[in-house]
Amino acid sequence: MTTTARSRIERYDPASIEPRWQARWAELELYEADLEDTSRPKYYLLTMYPYPSGDLHIGHWYIKTPTDAVARYRRMHGDNVFYPIGFDAFGLPAEGAAIKNGIHPAIWTMQNIENMRRQLRSMGATFQWSAEVVTASPEFYRWNQWIFLKFLEAGLAYRAKAPIDWCPNDGTLAREQVEGPERRCWRCGALVEKRDLEQWFLRITNYADELLDFSGIDWPEPIRIQQTNWIGRSEGAEIVFTTAPDDHQPGGDELRVFTTRPDTLFGATFMVLAPEHPLVDKLTAPGQRATVAAYLAQARRQTEIERLSTDRPKTGVALGAEAINPINGERIPIWVADYVLAGYGTGAIMAVPAHDERDFEFARQFGLEIREVIRPGDAPADRGPLREAYVSKAPTDVMVNSGPFDGLRPIPDGFQAIVAELERTGRGKAAVSYRIRDWLISRQRYWGTPIPVIYCETDGIVPVPVEDLPVRLPEEVDFHGSGESPLKTDHTFLDVTCPRCGRPARRETDTMDTFIDSSWYWFRYLSPEYTEGPVDRRLVDRWTPVDQYTGGAEHAVMHLLYSRFFTKALADVGVIGQREPFKRLFNQGQILGADGERMSKSRGNVQDPDELVARYGADTIRLFLMFMGPWDQGGLWSPTGIGGVHRFLNRVWTLALDPHGIEPGDPQAGRLPADEDVAAAERSIRMAAHRTLRVVTEEYEGFRFNTMVAHLMELANTLFRYRGTAVAGGAAWDEAIRLLLLMLAPAAPHITEELWARFAAAADTPWTSIHVQTWPTVDPSAIVDETREIPVQINGKVRDKVVVPVGIEPAELERLALDRPRIRELLAGRTPERVVNAGGRLVNIVVD
RNA sequence: GCCGAAGUGGCGGAACCGGCAGACGCGGCGGACUUAAACUCCGCUGCCCGCAAGGGCGUGUGAGUUCGAAUCUCACCUUCGGCACCA
Numbered sequence: 004m005t006t007t008a009r010s011r012i013e014r015y016d017p018a019s020i021e022p023r024w025q026a027r028w029a030e031l032e033l034y035e036a037d038l039e040d041t042s043r044p045k046y047y048l049l050t051m052y053p054y055p056s057g058d059l060h061i062g063h064w065y066i067k068t069p070t071d072a073v074a075r076y077r078r079m080h081g082d083n084v085f086y087p088i089g090f091d092a093f094g095l096p097a098e099g100a101a102i103k104n105g106i107h108p109a110i111w112t113m114q115n116i117e118n119m120r121r122q123l124r125s126m127g128a129t130f131q132w133s134a135e136v137v138t139a140s141p142e143f144y145r146w147n148q149w150i151f152l153k154f155l156e157a158g159l160a161y162r163a164k165a166p167i168d169w170c171p172n173d174g175t176l177a178r179e180q181v182e183g184p185e186r187r188c189w190r191c192g193a194l195v196e197k198r199d200l201e202q203w204f205l206r207i208t209n210y211a212d213e214l215l216d217f218s219g220i221d222w223p224e225p226i227r228i229q230q231t232n233w234i235g236r237s238e239g240a241e242i243v244f245t246t247a248p249d250d251h252q253p254g255g256d257e258l259r260v261f262t263t264r265p266d267t268l269f270g271a272t273f274m275v276l277a278p279e280h281p282l283v284d285k286l287t288a289p290g291q292r293a294t295v296a297a298y299l300a301q302a303r304r305q306t307e308i309e310r311l312s313t314d315r316p317k318t319g320v321a322l323g324a325e326a327i328n329p330i331n332g333e334r335i336p337i338w339v340a341d342y343v344l345a346g347y348g349t350g351a352i353m354a355v356p357a358h359d360e361r362d363f364e365f366a367r368q369f370g371l372e373i374r375e376v377i378r379p380g381d382a383p384a385d386r387g388p389l390r391e392a393y394v395s396k397a398p399t400d401v402m403v404n405s406g407p408f409d410g411l412r413p414i415p416d417g418f419q420a421i422v423a424e425l426e427r428t429g430r431g432k433a434a435v436s437y438r439i440r441d442w443l444i445s446r447q448r449y450w451g452t453p454i455p456v457i458y459c460e461t462d463g464i465v466p467v468p469v470e471d472l473p474v475r476l477p478e479e480v481d482f483h484g485s486g487e488s489p490l491k492t493d494h495t496f497l498d499v500t501c502p503r504c505g506r507p508a509r510r511e512t513d514t515m516d517t518f519i520d521s522s523w524y525w526f527r528y529l530s531p532e533y534t535e536g537p538v539d540r541r542l543v544d545r546w547t548p549v550d551q552y553t554g555g556a557e558h559a560v561m562h563l564l565y566s567r568f569f570t571k572a573l574a575d576v577g578v579i580g581q582r583e584p585f586k587r588l589f590n591q592g593q594i595l596g597a598d599g600e601r602m603s604k605s606r607g608n609v610q611d612p613d614e615l616v617a618r619y620g621a622d623t624i625r626l627f628l629m630f631m632g633p634w635d636q637g638g639l640w641s642p643t644g645i646g647g648v649h650r651f652l653n654r655v656w657t658l659a660l661d662p663h664g665i666e667p668g669d670p671q672a673g674r675l676p677a678d679e680d681v682a683a684a685e686r687s688i689r690m691a692a693h694r695t696l697r698v699v700t701e702e703y704e705g706f707r708f709n710t711m712v713a714h715l716m717e718l719a720n721t722l723f724r725y726r727g728t729a730v731a732g733g734a735a736w737d738e739a740i741r742l743l744l745l746m747l748a749p750a751a752p753h754i755t756e757e758l759w760a761r762f763a764a765a766a767d768t769p770w771t772s773i774h775v776q777t778w779p780t781v782d783p784s785a786i787v788d789e790t791r792e793i794p795v796q797i798n799g800k801v802r803d804k805v806v807v808p809v810g811i812e813p814a815e816l817e818r819l820a821l822d823r824p825r826i827r828e829l830l831a832g833r834t835p836e837r838v839v840n841a842g843g844r845l846v847n848i849v850v851d
Numbered sequence: 852g853c854c855g856a857a858g859u860g861g862c863g864g865a866a867c868c869g870g871c872a873g874a875c876g877c878g879g880c881g882g883a884c885u886u887a888a889a890c891u892c893c894g895c896u897g898c899c900c901g902c903a904a905g906g907g908c909g910u911g912u913g914a915g916u917u918c919g920a921a922u923c924u925c926a927c928c929u930u931c932g933g934c935a936c937c938a
Contacts, residue, residue: 186935225855229933232854237937262938275938317936347937354938360852361936438937559933630876632864636857644863644877651876653891668883668892710865713875720875723892794871799919801871839918845870849918 012664015656017620021753025127033772034074034129036085038529038542046082047546048074049525049585051554051562052089052136055115056096059122060602061610061628061640062594068625069591069634069708070553071128075749076703079778085546086129087528089136090116093144093517095173095190098450101482108450109478112139122612127621127752129774134528138520139450143527145473146537147519148455152466153576155456159206160444162464166279166345167443169198174447177516178440179233179561203445203454203513207568211236211437213582214567220548222588223635226559233560235438239263240422242353242431244274247325247334251288258282258326258337261348261436264358265425266417269405270376271353272366274326274337275319278302279345286337288323295320295339302341317342317365328353329430330421331406340365348436356392363392377413378403442565444516449480449488451514459501459508468502474510488512521562522569525549526579536578543579552585555593563588589706592637599639610640622751623649629708629750648712652754654719655747659740659758662731673727684725685735691721692739693785699746700778708750715747741779748773795820796847802829805846813840820846 028034036045050070053063074086090112097108104111116137123130136143154160168176170188180189188195207214211234217227239262248254258274276283278299287295298320319340326337342361343352356366356373366373375389380399402408402417411417425431445454453474455467467474477496480489490496490512501508523537529546530539554562570584595601596608603609615624627648632638657664665672675684695718702711722739730736741762748755752774759773788809793816795803803825807816817838820826830850839847 182933225932228855232934235934235937239938260938264938342936342938344937352938359938361938364936436937438934556932630863636864638863641863641877647876650891657891666884666892670883670893672892709863710875713865716875792871796871796919799870804871837918839870841870841919845919847870847918 012657012661015653015754017622017753018617020757021125021127021616021621024753024756025124028129028772028774029124031772033774034078034084034086035131035133036083038085038546040083041545043081043083045546046077046084046551047525047549048077048084048086049549049552050088051552051558052091052521052524053119054091054094054096055112055119057111057115057118058602058604058609059119059612061612061615061624062602063119063122064126064612064624065594065628065637066554066591067123067126067128068628069706071126071130072625072629072708072749073551073703073706074129075752075774076778078774079745079749079776081777085134085528086131087134087136087525088123088128088130088132089134089524089528090119090138091517091521091524092116092137092139093451093514093520095448095450098448098482101450105482107478107480109139125613125616125621126625129752134531136524136527136531138517138524141473141475142532143520143524144452146527147452147515148467148472148474149469149537150523150573150578151515151519152455152469152472153578154205154572155466157572157576159209159572159576160203161206162201162203164199164201165204165443166197166199167202169196169200171196175200175202175443175445177443177518177561179442179564202443204441204443205568205572207442207565208437208439210568210571211439213571214564220583220586220588222585223556223590226556226563226588226590229559230564233439233564237263237436237438239434239436240265240418240425240431241349241434242268242425243329244326244353245329246282246286246337247327249288249324252285252324256282256285258351259349260351260353261434262353262355264355264413264418265421265431266402266408266411266413267355267358267376268328268330268353268421269402269408270355270357270374271328271335272356272372272374273335273354275340275343275352275354275362275365276322276337277343277345277350278339278341280339280343280350283322283339286322286324291321291323295322298339317361317368319365319369321369329425329428336371338365338369346440347438357389358392358394360392360394363389374404376402376404442516442568444519445513446516447488447491447512448514449476449482449490451517452519453490454511454513454515456511457499457501457508458511459504459506461506462501462503462508465501465503465508471502488514490514518561518565522565523573525584526573538579540579543581547579548581548583549585551587551589553589553591556590557593589635591634594637594640597639597641602640608640610642615642615645619645619649620652620753622754623652626652626712626751630712632709634706634708651712651716651719652751654723655743656754656758658719658722658726659744660761661726662736662740663727665727675725675728675730681729684728684730685733688722688725688730688735688739689782689785690788691718692742693781696742696746696779697781697786700781703749712750715743718743744773745776745779748776793820793843794845795823795826796845797826797829798849798851799847802826811843813843816840816843817846821848 048070050067074084077084092112097112100106100111101108138144151160168178168181170176170193172191172193173188176188176195181195182189186195187193215231215234215236242260242262242265244258244260246254246256246258317340319338322337322339324337325334327334354362356362357375358377373389377393377400379397380401396414400413402411402413408417408420411420422433453476455472455474457465457467459465477493480493482489497510499508499510500506526538526543529542533539566584571582573579574582596606598608600606600608627645630648679687695714699711699714725731744755744758756773760770763770790806791809792804792806794801795805803823805819805823807819817840833850836849
């Protein structure tokens with residue numbers, strides 16, 4: 004700041020600008036939506052609420068900054084924008100801190116929340132703090148309990164014993180929380196075991212088909228595909244085999260199987276039961292008892308420890324019993340093997356080794372018959388034994404070795420014919436099976452919503468009466484370091500009287516999965532203090548579904564699926580009227596540390612935003628995060644390049660406050676371009692500004708923030724070339740600066756507000772915030788061009804360019820192109836075979 | 852193995868309804884300003900050949916469609932994300 008040219012203006016100093024405006028905005032309640040105002044279009048903008056982990060880093064800014072820009076952008080379009088925030092405050096890390104450091108989870112959590120609020124404010128974010136929701140507060144979680152009781156009453160919540168996923172550190176997990184081939188816990192990474200336990204479930208499977216229907220919501224295709232795969236709908240048939248009588252049992256038991264290929268029924272040469280199948284014991288022949296028992300024990304161990312990979316050799320043992328195939332009365336052996344899963348279908352399969360890879364491998368392993376029943380149309384009649392299972396489905400396939408069904412096309416004709424025959428004899432029917440299972444929601448943890456039920460010796464499971472809600476977490480608790488939930492030993496909590504019979508009873512000590520909280524929190528934002536129910540139905544009907552939701556794709560089959568389920572279930576119990584939560588979803592990418600790993604304190608790869616704010620100011624950070632690349636892509640964190648963005652804001656500052664300054668380093672400074680007079684220069688400036696407005700508007704709409712920033716930089720660069728010239732400070736110049744500030748305002752709210760205020764002061768007009776201005780409109784007359792530069796190609800290579808009037812006749816354009824000296828020279832007298840005139844955008848001359 | 856996304860300069864990336872590849876920024880080189888440095892400003896910067904004019908090559912690889920392909924089609928390679936024997 005030592006040059007005379009720039010010493011006239013004050014330096015751009017974010018530290019003196021930003022806190023002042025943040026305070027002013029809060030004071031004016033500039034960003035409070037009026038939920039009762041129906042005169043303007045409503046716009047519910049939601050960003051996934053953060054977990055207050057204490058690991059605050061630049062990733063939080065990356066997630067929230069563009070959403071905040073959208074909120075501001077929509078407001079400038081006159082929308083009534085509701086943009087709330089809250090905290091996903093229950094969860095394990097708080098409990099971990101309690102066990103490790105002896106700090107109460109509530110204290111730890113509230114401290115982190117306080118720090119996070121401060122940081123979110125320093126971002127200049129326009130959250131509506133009056134709507135804030137903290138899920139760990141009884142005012143919120145009592146409604147989790149209320150909803151749970153509703154679900155219980157409607158049969159959507161139930162308690163059952165089931166083989167469940169068990170993490171040695173975190174206890175039970177939902178199936179969605181088990182990751183990878185090694186089956187590790189999503190939180191702590193420990194190997195997950197299987198256990199048979201009584202647990203609480205929500206009946207998400209009731210909604211499997213409805214959850215497959217995405218019509219009416221605009222979600223990214225990858226998420227829809229992931230959810231569809233997770234739900235895993237398969238159409239097939241349920242077929243009833245029966246056990247054959249033998250020396251040790253009378254037979255006649257039904258063995259139901261699910262198959263997607265009923266057309267291969269004649270190829271079933273054995274059956275396989277899952278180790279957990281209830282008939283295993285009954286069907287085991289005395290001579291096999293020891294072998295089977297040993298196998299079951301081993302299979303159990305196998306599932307409890309690491310299941311290394313799916314390509315380990317298949318194992319199994321024969322039970323010494325047989326089943327009868329309902330289509331042809333054939334007797335086939337029954338085996339037990341752990342490649343059949345208890346939890347899918349019926350836990351039993353008909354094995355068709357010729358047409359299923361797993362059955363094929365198993366048959367090979369144990370020397371079982373492999374009978375081909377589907378033959379490709381082009382296969383020779385006698386081609387010897389199959390070398391691998393034939394699983395493809397070609398239209399030319401035919402059925403063989405299938406009695407009366409021989410010669411049929413398997414799909415769909417054979418499929419339907421066999422199902423029809425089974426239905427006629429009552430031995431089977433068309434059926435659908437799903438991969439998705441009910442949502443296991445109980446956790447053996449302290450820091451979560453207590454499940455509001457009581458166990459009574461006489462009355463069994465008794466719901467806590469609604470008027471007794473909330474069931475509060477006891478505050479005085481001892482985390483005695485064992486890792487076990489203190490609720491299990493806290494008698495002030497445990498000991499209750501049964502609401503039905505009044506006798507001593509015991510309270511449920513399990514708490515809810517924290518994904519319950521996030522499955523409906525956005526409804527609560529609309530009326531965080533409402534006491535008549537979880538939501539104010541009137542506001543919910545008016546304001547939801549959420550118009551735009553933004554958050555990470557890692558929640559594809561957890562939060563984003565649970566939320567859809569919850570919305571449908573809440574509708575079915577009469578709490579709300581809609582069936583989809585989020586109309587439009589955008590998945591932003593993730594910012595990773597420089598080492599390519601997720602940012603966390605323990606890895607030491609976090610970038611602290613406070614540090615950057617102190618150095619560059621919030622506006623620079625906001626802009627830089629948007630400029631880094633496409634928002635849905637994420638990337639590795641690197642501060643390289645942040646200086647470029649900061650320089651840009653400095654240039655905006657200079658342009659706005661010192662239009663007549665001259666840069667001593669620029670030999671052309673103060674002079675118009677050689678080919679422009681004042682009028683032409685003003686036309687250039689207007690054209691640049693309005694063209695930028697056109698494209699920047701589209702980019703905000705399309706969430707293409709990186710190119711939006713680039714285009715604003717381009718405009719600033721253009722204006723800089725005219726700084727200090729005869730047009731600087733003129734009408735066209737002032738208009739361009741005004742447009743630049745308005746376009747930049749959603750992304751860099753402080754500097755634009757400051758400059759806007761200074762303009763108002765200089766013009767002696769009353770101040771109104773730039774953020775309540777109306778988004779400008781493009782002046783079509785400013786962006787029409789009189790001439791256009793057209794590339795001229797020879798055989799697809801650009802060889803010359805010709806400047807022509809806009810709207811030139813194609814024939815005239817071609818004539819001009821062919822007449823260019825350079826083109827004539829390169830053609831060297833050759834006559835063009837053809838001349839392509841691509842809609843007046845380009846000329847391509849084809850020779851030879 | 853299956854499903855999904857993506858491969859473009861030294862780097863982040865732009866263009867992708869087929870039509871000037873590399874916008875914008877970083878980094879690098881050169882220059883102006885300065886006693887000097889920093890800051891700021893200006894210019895150049897895909898690779899190769901050439902003093903230059905200019906030419907050749909170039910969007911993961913290989914084919915194809917087309918007057919014309921980063922963009923469309925097919926096959927393959929690599930990276931990242933998801934799933935994990937789902938009958």
